[in-house]
Amino acid sequence: MTNMDLLDILGGVQGKYLLEAQQLRTGGRKPHRLRYMRQLAAVITLILILTLFLNTAPGVAAVEYVKEKVTSLIETLFPPKKMTINVEGMEYAGDYAADGVEPEVTAEAPQPGFAIYYDVDSYTMEKEGDITYIRPYLKPMTRKEVLEIYGDSLFSLSEEEQERQIASLMNPQADPSLPNCEIEIIHLDIPYEQTASQERAELEGQWEITEAVAGNRITFSMCNGQEWDSPVEVRDYFSDEQGGCFRITSRYYLEAAEGHGVRFAAIVNTFAVIPPQGSADSISSDDMP
Numbered sequence: 001m002t003n004m005d006l007l008d009i010l011g012g013v014q015g016k017y018l019l020e021a022q023q024l025r026t027g028g029r030k031p032h033r034l035r036y037m038r039q040l041a042a043v044i045t046l047i048l049i050l051t052l053f054l055n056t057a058p059g060v061a062a063v064e065y066v067k068e069k070v071t072s073l074i075e076t077l078f079p080p081k082k083m084t085i086n087v088e089g090m091e092y093a094g095d096y097a098a099d100g101v102e103p104e105v106t107a108e109a110p111q112p113g114f115a116i117y118y119d120v121d122s123y124t125m126e127k128e129g130d131i132t133y134i135r136p137y138l139k140p141m142t143r144k145e146v147l148e149i150y151g152d153s154l155f156s157l158s159e160e161e162q163e164r165q166i167a168s169l170m171n172p173q174a175d176p177s178l179p180n181c182e183i184e185i186i187h188l189d190i191p192y193e194q195t196a197s198q199e200r201a202e203l204e205g206q207w208e209i210t211e212a213v214a215g216n217r218i219t220f221s222m223c224n225g226q227e228w229d230s231p232v233e234v235r236d237y238f239s240d241e242q243g244g245c246f247r248i249t250s251r252y253y254l255e256a257a258e259g260h261g262v263r264f265a266a267i268v269n270t271f272a273v274i275p276p277q278g279s280a281d282s283i284s285s286d287d288m289p
Contacts, residue, residue, distance in 0.1 A: 073274065074100055078115045085266045088258045094119040096270070101132065101187075103276045110276030112240045114185070117270035119263065134183040134267065136260070138172040146170055179231040181260045183267060184249040192218060192237040192245035199235070199247075207233065216241075228255040234264070240273050 078098030084091055096117040103113035118125060118134050126133045146169045147154070154162050174180075188195055196218040203209060207222035216239035224231050234250040248271060250264040 073102055073277075074098055074113075074115045077274070078117070078272070081117070083117070083119075083266065083270075085262060087262055094121055096120065098270075099125045100185075100274070101127075103274050105276050110242065112187070112242050112244070112276060113274040114187075114246055115272050115274060116185070116267060118267050122263065123267075130186060132185040134185075136174075136181055138174065140172070141170050143170060178229055179251060179253045181252045181256060182250075183264055184251070185246060187240065187244060187246050189244045191243060192216065192239045195245050195247065196220070196235075196237045223254065226254070228253070230254045232257060232261065234261075234268075236268055236271075238271060238273060241275060246271070246273065 075098070080095065080097045082093055083096045084093045086092070097120045098115045098117045100115040101113040104111040116134075120137075122137055123134050124137045126135065141149075143166060146166050150165070150169060154165060157165065190198075200209065200211070200220065203220070203222065207220075207224050210221040212219045212221070218237045220233075220235040222233045222235070230253060232252050232254055236248040236250075238246045238248070240246055248268055250261070250268060252260040252264065
């Protein structure tokens with residue numbers, strides 16, 4: 001069958017494309033147009049394959065793996081360390097790890113991030129929307145552990161009360177009748193001095209406030225009452241060096257001031273702003289707590 005026979009059969013197909021195909025079959029020169037079309041087809045095929053792969057379980061896992069590796073800035077800049085603090089008159093050494101929020105470069109405006117260390121044996125970090133919380137870790141215990149640690153104090157109780165206390169210690173729960181014990185961290189798009197001024201005007205009717213200023217940080221220490229369970233709040237306003245601020249609120253009650261209060265203060269003192277990468281204020285090793 002000749003080239004003209006093919007043209008007669010295929011009708012509207014331009015003859016030059018068939019002639020180019022014939023040249024390829026006989027070892028002729030590869031036309032540039034055909035090479036471009038093949039490259040385009042290869043790219044489209046690759047995109048289709050990737051799209052299908054990313055919709056599979058292994059594909060999703062691969063994406064999460066890559067995200068985990070990319071978003072390791074906090075782990076790189078703030079490795080785990082040991083810290084010693086004084087809790088209720090006793091030196092306490094704990095294992096501290098850093099976590100927080102990675103900085104972002106968005107189409108609208110760069111968003112700074114932050115890192116903060118916390119005692120991983122005593123607290124957990126949770127993110128709820130745009131808010132980060134550090135809360136006491138209520139560690140479950142086995143019956144054997146409870147008896148080994150609290151056996152002497154349980155011995156004086158009745159059998160019924162012993163079982164009640166053992167069950168409570170095996171599955172500890174926060175007492176809903178007491179004020180929350182937690183640290184709350186949120187980013188606000190308002191300068192820290194302006195934020196502190198506005199919020200002080202709102203808080204003065206509810207709290208006794210003591211204010212302290214140190215560098216780019218304003219601290220409100222607040223108490224509402226002198227009873228053992230009176231709520232206490234400490235608000236720290238940190239400049240993010242981008243025109244906004246981070247507000248850190250530590251909550252506990254008066255009797256917990258020497259426990260959670262001291263621990264929270266040590267945690268907040270490790271707080272560090274992470275500017276968007278590439279900005280003039282990007283964090284250096286000298287800025288790390």
